[in-house]
Amino acid sequence: MTSANAADLDIAGAFHPAPDQGCPAGTGTLLLLAPREPQFWPAFTESPEYRDGAPDPMDRWSARVIGALAHDLGAKALFPFGGAPFHPFYSWALASGRAWASPVRLLVHDTAGLFISYRGALALPGRLKIPTPTATTPCKTCVQKPCLTACPIGALGPDGYDVPSCRAHIAGNAGRECIQGGCLTRRACPISARHGRLPEQSAFHMRAFQ
Ligand code: B12
Numbered sequence: 365m366t367s368a369n370a371a372d373l374d375i376a377g378a379f380h381p382a383p384d385q386g387c388p389a390g391t392g393t394l395l396l397l398a399p400r401e402p403q404f405w406p407a408f409t410e411s412p413e414y415r416d417g418a419p420d421p422m423d424r425w426s427a428r429v430i431g432a433l434a435h436d437l438g439a440k441a442l443f444p445f446g447g448a449p450f451h452p453f454y455s456w457a458l459a460s461g462r463a464w465a466s467p468v469r470l471l472v473h474d475t476a477g478l479f480i481s482y483r484g485a486l487a488l489p490g491r492l493k494i495p496t497p498t499a500t501t502p503c504k505t506c507v508q509k510p511c512l513t514a515c516p517i518g519a520l521g522p523d524g525y526d527v528p529s530c531r532a533h534i535a536g537n538a539g540r541e542c543i544q545g546g547c548l549t550r551r552a553c554p555i556s557a558r559h560g561r562l563p564e565q566s567a568f569h570m571r572a573f574q
């Protein structure tokens with residue numbers, strides 16, 4: 365969709381939701397939007413939201429840009445942030461057929477790998493023709509599965525995510541590598557590594573998470 369691309373976003377997945385999939389009533393098609401890399405970060409850092417120094421610049425950028433797209437397309441904009449109850453983005457990602465649960469539970473996406481992060485979604489009233497996803501989970505053929513061992517403290521592993529341990533680690537000196545370049549587990553995935561996300565963008569998210 366060229367209007368998404370013009371906004372430095374990509375359609376990272378789409379599906380025709382069933383009534384029980386948490387979409388607004390009457391949704392015919394749900395489009396999941398993610399940063400278009402590598403141009404997203406330079407474009408975002410030029411935006412008024414990044415420059416005004418107020419809190420949550422990326423969420424405010426997403427609300428403005430995706431809100432405008434929704435207005436132009438007669439769609440409803442939905443966001444992964446904004447407080448509980450959250451829209452079920454993880455489940456929507458699985459429904460798109462372009463993202464899967466990785467061995468560490470984080471989503472792994474066909475082109476973004478473990479770096480997948482959605483900025484929002486568009487709920488359209490009509491049933492758009494969408495390509496049938498052809499990819500299968502890359503984890504099947506990833507022999508070494510580096511995501512399972514990359515976290516130096518084992519906070520992300522086969523048993524899921526130990527959030528307090530991760531937060532404690534990145535608060536100290538030993539966690540500087542995670543803070544400055546992004547989560548080592550997410551970076552270890554060969555698909556993430558090919559994706560083109562800039563380390564500055566990961567550092568921005570890690571500071572927000574911290
Ligand atoms: C709460 C939340 C967190 C919490 C708690 C997460 C936890 N305990 O696992 C905290 C703040 C810790 C967190 C951290 C991060 N999160 Co978060 N988070 C969310 C959020 C806002 C809500 C999740 C939720 O409750 N949904 C409602 C439930 C009912 O719906 P559902 O998501 O479909 O439910 C499924 C999942 O919960 C899943 N599930 C169950 N157990 C686990 C455990 C893990 C580890 C995961 C990933 C999923 C998962 O199973 C459910 C059924 O399918 C979602 C966005 C969203 N709206 O969903 C992002 C989301 C899951 N997070 C995301 C991201 C990017 C992150 C960070 C990487 C942010 C960052 N630093 O850049 C960090 C991780 C830190 C790191 N090591 O890098 C992405 C997904 C990334 C991925 N590849 O999987 C999402 C989808 C947001 C987005 N913008 O795309 N997050």
Ligand code: SF4
Pocket residue numbers: 466467472477478502503504506509510511512552553554555
């Ligand atoms: S490192 Fe391999 S096993 Fe882990 S998420 Fe990436 S492709 Fe899947």
Ligand code: SF4
Pocket residue numbers: 514515516517518519520529530531533534539542546547548549550
């Ligand atoms: S951010 Fe660092 S400590 Fe936290 S899960 Fe990732 S690699 Fe482990």
